Amino acid sequence: MQFAEEAKDIVKAIGGANNIQAATHCVTRLRFALKDEDKVDTQALEDLNIVKGSFTANGQFQVVIGQGTVDKVYQAMIEKTGIREASKEEVKAVSGQKQNALQRGVKVLADIFIPILPAIVTAGLLMGINNILANPGIFGRQAVIEMYPQWAGIADMINIIANTALTFLPALIGWSAMKRFGGSELLGIVLGLILVHPALLNAWEYGAALKEGTVPTWNLFGLEVNKIGYQGQVLPVLFASWLLAKIELFLRKRIWDSIQLLVVAPVALLVTGFLTFIIIGPITFTIGNWITDGLVALFDQYAVIGGFVYGALYAPMVITGMHHTFLAVDLQLIGSTGSTFLWPILALSNIAQGAAAFAIMLAAKDDKLKGLAGTSGISAWLGITEPAMFGVNLRFKYPFIAAIIGSSIAGAFITMQKVLATTVGVGGVPGIFSIIPGNWTSFFIGMAIVIVVPFIITYAIALRKRKSLE
Known part of the structure; x- marks a missing residue:
């Protein structure tokens, strides 16, 4: 089997199979939850031609192999060394026991945002292409679509494709966050889409509407609730997804299987939706603006x-x-x-x-x-x-x-x-x-x-x- 010997050498260098509690891999690295990192022979490990480096992070011992090769090395390791194949969640669960509160918090954010990163990066590249076509000053005073109007339709279509990931960012975060918190990913997507529903005031228009006094509201038995969306916002959907997952898991343990479809999702979404628009959304929206304003002011002045x-x-x-x-x-x-x-x-x-x-x-x-x-x-x-x-x-x-x-x-x-x-x-x-x-x-x-x-x-x-x- 390809890379069989290399896999054996790696396992030997990190203290043998008995020193490995769980093993998985990401795009470029093998990730191990080890019993005792003192048993690792770092010099022997990094002397191997296939190994590009090693380090410890987030409670895991990580061996850099490289994109495209790491999955083959991992499969060879599973086949030839008797190590049980483990999911990323299992390795994180084992390694997470060694982390402090800050490390666990960082890991949660990483678990949520890394899966959606390809969509965001793709959006960035496509928006770059649109910038070249639609913005003046790159190839002259006029933009490409002004010099060659036949390109305007192509640029507009590229812009729509590129902007989709950012326009519906709460849906992407909702999906990934619900997966991380143990809930239904589909409910996370629906929650994210609720927060950017076209019937709501667009978050980017909120500032102007606030100055003009035209922010739409709901009247809930005398309680005025702003009828605004959360386009481009991160914190509202993060906290709302955590609450949604907790409610869903609570209900699933207590509702009969025969009526779960009729009860769990509707109740979980309804309760989370109300609490998000009334409490979670306004508070986290304000906190997000404080963070933004603070950073902008800091970098403006210094x-x-x-x-x-x-x-x-x-x-x-x-x-x-x-x-x-x-x-x-x-x-x-x-x-x-x-x-x-x-x-x-x-x-x-x-x-x-x-x-x-x-x-x-x-x-x-x-x-x-x-x-x-x-x-x-x-x-x-x-x-x-x-x-x-x-x-x-x-x-x-x-x-x-x-x-x-x-x-x-x-x-x-x-x-x-x-x-x-x-x-x-x-x-x-x-x-x-x-x-x-x-x-x-x-x-x-x-x-x-x-x-x-x-x-x-x-x-x-x-x-x-x-x-x-x-």
Whole structure:
């Protein structure tokens, strides 16, 4: 069987099958819940050609293999080493016992937002194509659809396809959140669609309606409830989904099977819907606006400091998994203001990690290291940084630090220039398509900084430490 020997060697290096409580895999990594991480022979593990790095995060020991290969290695491991196949939920349940409250909270957010990330990234790429066609200043004073009106229909269709994921974002979050909380995913979708029903005042029009005093309301026995939707909002559907899951599970344990179809879903949705419009929605909508207004004010007043700090902290947050929490913040910013100033810094941070890896590739004498650094650098520039970070940069430390220096400088620069992204896209070189076209020049300068600075620093130090790269 392909990769059978490699799978056996990996299991041996992490302490044998008896040291593994549960094992699964994601897009690029094998994920283990181990009994004792002290039994792991890290040197033996990372000496294996197929392994690009290893680290511990969220209570799991993770081995970086690479996209497309990891699932084959995992299947070989299941077949040849006697380890029982486990779901991600089982591994998370076992590893979650070792986490503190903050880590568990971050893991919950990651579990909810990672499954919907492909839809959001796809939306970002398609919106980038629409920006090229519909915005002036890219190929001249006029937009492409103004110079060539026959392209207007195509641009409009692309815009509708691209905007769908963000327009119905609460439905996507509702589906994923209900799955995470143990409820029915279908009810989560329905809950999300309820919150963006066309009969409700669009959330993006709420501010203007509030100033004019034209916010529609329901009168519930004398209680005035705002009749508004929650387009682009994150917090309302998150809390409402948690409540919906709890009510559904409570009812399923107590209602006869023969009438569950007639009772559980209608009652759960009705109770959750009322409580969401009356209590959960208004409170979380206000909290979301506070978060948005606070961040906007902070970055407006202290742009250079804010960009510098976020650029420096993003890569270390990836190690801990805390970066997933900022996806929710980005989506909240987009939903409230139509753009985000945080995501462009993320894209540059990924490019910086790739540039540092490319410097190691150029300086290294060892063929395996050259190959690993080259492929992982390309991966980082396309938005997947784990192979570069854990396989190369953290291994030698100074490339990782050089990448942080570059991303912090670039983060300060693009924040000072008020570079904004209209959506979350591919966090690397293709990220340019998510940037507002008027900010492209500043973003290109930021890209130059995160390519040149990490590369020069890493290469200069690598030449002095050439023996460690042999």
